[in-house]
Amino acid sequence: MARSTSGDSLLTRVVRVLEVFGQAPAATVTEIAARADLPVATAHRLVGEMIGFGLLERDESRRVRMGVRLWEMSLRSHRVLGLREAARPFMEDLHSVVRQHVQISVRAGTEVLYIERLSSRGAVANIGSIAARLPIHACSPGLVLLAHAPDEVREAVLAGPLEPRTPRTPTDPVQLRRAVATVRRTGYAVAPASIDPGVKGLAVPLRDGTGAVVASLSVVIPMTQDHRPLVPAVMATGRGISRAMGAAVVDGEEVVHSTAPFPLNERTRRGV
Structure with missing residues (x-):
């Protein structure tokens, strides 16, 4: 692979160009060159x-701007496509009950990446959006994903820094460790006003056929709304999606390995 005089490979330079659009939706070539640390001529050619x-x-x-083809290619990812297809019917059912935001997200390093969302007109403001990222410690799906992340990932996050997004963002490692332990014990996470003062997040894990937590289902509701009546519906929806991805439920709660995933046409019947 061709390398520049700085020693960077062509692929490294391409990735740096793409990462510019995580900072802004559009940029001039000169701005791209500056943000990607490239000569203007190189940026112009790339x-x-x-x-x-x-x-x-x-x-x-x-x-x-980012091109449509890049988005098309990302949607073909088996991880994303399979998850979105399995989750969508269940999300629609839950959305008809919640009438706010219903979301699916995955862990990307120490961040939460949103890959699907259903919203209603007039729903509460929501910082999260499809393809957006949020800090893993500052939102309800992040707490779920952190609770089930490898030990080294969890310890790296707890080691900080834990930047505050609101006064209620967990920034104390001891507090965050307790919150993660609570998620593992109860099976769901609640994040009141931790990412936005006016909203509350409620999230549960989603598992694949190996029993591993691969994503999180969450709802975003007004801070003033009591989340407790929604917990059973959100947890049932999470179990339904997990079944559709090959997991099996034992004793109504614990999700374990299943060697025979349910076919797609059984999702609704065996879900919520």
Whole structure:
């Protein structure tokens, strides 16, 4: 793979260009060069080639944006596509009850990445959106994913820094460790006003056929709303999605390995 005079491979430079769009939805080539730490001529050449492949595109003002083809390729990921297909019917049922936001997210390092969301007109404001990331310690799905993350990931997060997003964001490692332990004990996480003062998150784990937690289902409701009546419905929906991905439920609660995933047409019948 061709390398620059700085020693960076071509792939490394391409990734740095793509990462620019995590900071802003659009940028000029000069801005891309500065943020990706590339010579302007190199950035101009790379951007031109990436536009040719559909990975990037130019808008009416000639600013560069992420291309549709990149989004299409990401949707073909087996991890994302299979999860979204399994979850969607159950999310629709839960959404008809909650009438707020219903979301699916996965762990991406020490962040939460949202891959699906259903919302209602007039629903409470929601910082999370599809393809957006949030700190793992600051939101309800993050607490679920952290509770079931490998020990080294959990310890790295607890080692900090734990940046506050609101006055109620857990920033004390002892407090966060207790919160994670509570999630493992109860099977769900509640994050009141930890990411936005006006909202509350409620989340549960989603498991695949090996029994591993691979994602989190969450709802976002107004801070003033009592989340407790929603806990049974959210947990039942989480178990339904887990079944659809091959997990089995024992004694109505514990999710374990299943060698025979339920076929797609059984999702609704055996779900919520």
